[in-house]
Amino acid sequence: MASRGAANLVPQTEGLRVKPRVFLPAVVSAVLLWAAFFPLNLGPLAFVALVPWLTLVRAPVGHCRRYSAAYLGGVVFFTLATQWVRVAHPMMYLSWLGLALVMPLFWLGALVIIRALDRRGLPLALAVPVGWVALEYARMHFPTGFPFLALVGAYQMIGFGWYFLGYTQHEFLPLAQIADCGGVYAVSWVVAAINGALTDMALRSDAVRKWLRWPTAADDAARATEDSTEPQSHQPGSRPALTVALPQRPPRWVVNGSLVGSVVLLLASVAYGTMRLAHAPFAAGPRVAAIQGNVPQGEKMARGGTLQQQYSRVFAAAYRLTPDLIIWPETCYWEDWFERAAGINPDEVPPRVRRLIDEADWQFRRRWSVAILYGLNGHEWDGEKLWKYNSALLVGPDIPEPLRYDKMHLVPFGEYVPLGEQLPFMKIFTPYKHDYSCRPGQRWTRFPLRTPTGSSFTFGCLICYEDSDTYLARQYVAREPVDFLVNISNDGWFDGTEEHEQHLAICRFRAIETRRAVVRSVNMGISAVIDPDGRVIAWPHPVDSHGRLSDHQPTPWSGSKSMEGVVLAQVPIDTRVSYYAAWGDWVPALCWALALGGGLVGGVNRFRPK
Numbered sequence: 001m002a003s004r005g006a007a008n009l010v011p012q013t014e015g016l017r018v019k020p021r022v023f024l025p026a027v028v029s030a031v032l033l034w035a036a037f038f039p040l041n042l043g044p045l046a047f048v049a050l051v052p053w054l055t056l057v058r059a060p061v062g063h064c065r066r067y068s069a070a071y072l073g074g075v076v077f078f079t080l081a082t083q084w085v086r087v088a089h090p091m092m093y094l095s096w097l098g099l100a101l102v103m104p105l106f107w108l109g110a111l112v113i114i115r116a117l118d119r120r121g122l123p124l125a126l127a128v129p130v131g132w133v134a135l136e137y138a139r140m141h142f143p144t145g146f147p148f149l150a151l152v153g154a155y156q157m158i159g160f161g162w163y164f165l166g167y168t169q170h171e172f173l174p175l176a177q178i179a180d181c182g183g184v185y186a187v188s189w190v191v192a193a194i195n196g197a198l199t200d201m202a203l204r205s206d207a208v209r210k211w212l213r214w215p216t217a218a219d220d221a222a223r224a225t226e227d228s229t230e231p232q233s234h235q236p237g238s239r240p241a242l243t244v245a246l247p248q249r250p251p252r253w254v255v256n257g258s259l260v261g262s263v264v265l266l267l268a269s270v271a272y273g274t275m276r277l278a279h280a281p282f283a284a285g286p287r288v289a290a291i292q293g294n295v296p297q298g299e300k301m302a303r304g305g306t307l308q309q310q311y312s313r314v315f316a317a318a319y320r321l322t323p324d325l326i327i328w329p330e331t332c333y334w335e336d337w338f339e340r341a342a343g344i345n346p347d348e349v350p351p352r353v354r355r356l357i358d359e360a361d362w363q364f365r366r367r368w369s370v371a372i373l374y375g376l377n378g379h380e381w382d383g384e385k386l387w388k389y390n391s392a393l394l395v396g397p398d399i400p401e402p403l404r405y406d407k408m409h410l411v412p413f414g415e416y417v418p419l420g421e422q423l424p425f426m427k428i429f430t431p432y433k434h435d436y437s438c439r440p441g442q443r444w445t446r447f448p449l450r451t452p453t454g455s456s457f458t459f460g461c462l463i464c465y466e467d468s469d470t471y472l473a474r475q476y477v478a479r480e481p482v483d484f485l486v487n488i489s490n491d492g493w494f495d496g497t498e499e500h501e502q503h504l505a506i507c508r509f510r511a512i513e514t515r516r517a518v519v520r521s522v523n524m525g526i527s528a529v530i531d532p533d534g535r536v537i538a539w540p541h542p543v544d545s546h547g548r549l550s551d552h553q554p555t556p557w558s559g560s561k562s563m564e565g566v567v568l569a570q571v572p573i574d575t576r577v578s579y580y581a582a583w584g585d586w587v588p589a590l591c592w593a594l595a596l597g598g599g600l601v602g603g604v605n606r607f608r609p610k
Contacts, residue, residue, distance in 0.1 A: 020213045022059050022066060026073030029053030034080040036168040038505065039498040046168035050195040051202055053107075054128060055212055057114050058203065070111045074104020081163050084497035088297065103139065103160065110135040113595045120598050125258035128196030129189040130591045136164050136188055137588030140470065145409075147471060157409035157440065161468040162506065165191040170505040175266070176534055177273030179512040181579045182587035183470050187509075189587060190262075190269050197262040200255045277533055282517075282572030285484060286451050289318035290327045290521035290529070290567040292540050297492045300523065303334045310564060313547045318566045321549070324451045325371045327521040330390065330464050330490040333376040335363055337393050337404065341382045353381050364395050364402055371396030371449055373461070375488040375521070378404055387439045392461045392488060398450045406441025407463040409472055444475050446482055457483040457573075462510070464489045467503075467518070473510040474581040484517045484571045485510065491561075492524040500526050500561045508534040515578045517571050525561030532574035540565030 032049035079100040086096040113131035140161040149155040166187030293310040338356040378391030389406035460476035529538035
């Protein structure tokens, strides 16, 4: 007996008189899904965006057309969604091209898994989230960012964790709250399940099948009559007619059950989120000031007058507000920090390096009355080499020795050249003319902060796109929980594009997943304070050319980028437990277990005696 997702094989010339549509539905899905993200930010579209593309699961075509169409849909989506990458530098057009051509391969992997589970008889409401979420996780960590690779010494944080289905729901806060159980992957699961259920329902419709150029109910009835009255025969030595799979209609009870189950899942998720949002007011934490300049990347790289003048001005404006902590964006302080590694004898440090260390020590030990977190280049002498890091450095009146966090998740070509020593020509794909490679950090530094009232807090730092790494952020609450998180970033590379809004939307999920507020300080924006429920509660106030803070506040989101400003807010403190921090990536692990289990069952059935 054929399974629900199976199909009958009939002669192509008899079953299909025109080729089914596969490329147009794939492109329609790509455009709909793109519209669900910024710049349009039409999040509800995500619940239906995949439906046209998912018709490829059962389309009566050969593998070549099926997977070509699936790949085309991915190319169109990633070409539209990541076009902001090209703005950074002329060489970044190659990065844009690479993303547009490589990322769709994960869509193909998802389609392979979904089809395999569909053949096992699973409804699309289950098969789609399993396949889609499994490949979202793979894309987040591919190729060497999977934590289990640490066991064999092959682990290095990498991956592209943008444009997950779940991120489309950053404004649907009651649904987004389930991220504290399963991360953004749990939200992606719910959105994918609705898409799968709607696809099953759509494929029962004659109108949809007619538009797709699939057989309708009348065609099915006529074919059944022909099959019962005209036996198939072939002349000796002749080639059989080319056959393709004509999709069966899933039973109505399966379709209805899948739709009801998906809606119940959505409602249950929203109910859970509503419950999590109904809590007492957060405790008041330290008073922080996150500064934001508007320095284009070319001028920032020159580290000249524009960078110093702007950030001196906004820093002075923040300092006059007497906060407990002032936060600088990533690498926006123009002086570098130098130190020797622990255990290194000062007498064994070369004179040139010793001089740099002494100068940095004098520069950063100036006695400010508030704590300051600088975003800068850090350097460390390990006895043989002076290593460079992308760092955050904390200094302050109650901090005897400056404390440093070094970025762990480095950006390929932006902060290091993959296989640079083995393949020197790879350097032509970078936006730099000099050797700029950074070394990844190794420690989740927990910065201490003491306020004038005597209260003590700790916080962790995420630099640049580290706030898109679900694994990295939760380490700050999985072990020794910090009180809040800080994200410092330089989005000046992308000069006012939708990257700024999308980056902030992604960061909202790190707050929910960890149940910790996130303070963002970003060159060119969007700086903000996000509470532990994912709400953006503070935006920048502009700073004028005289360093005065304006009472006028621009429109949030797009109005808060490409400006000089200061975000001043009391950090909300949450003590709730994050289940996601404790359980980790159990949702994608479950997806891969089901995917591999489905493949194993299929392999056993294939070799079972008939």
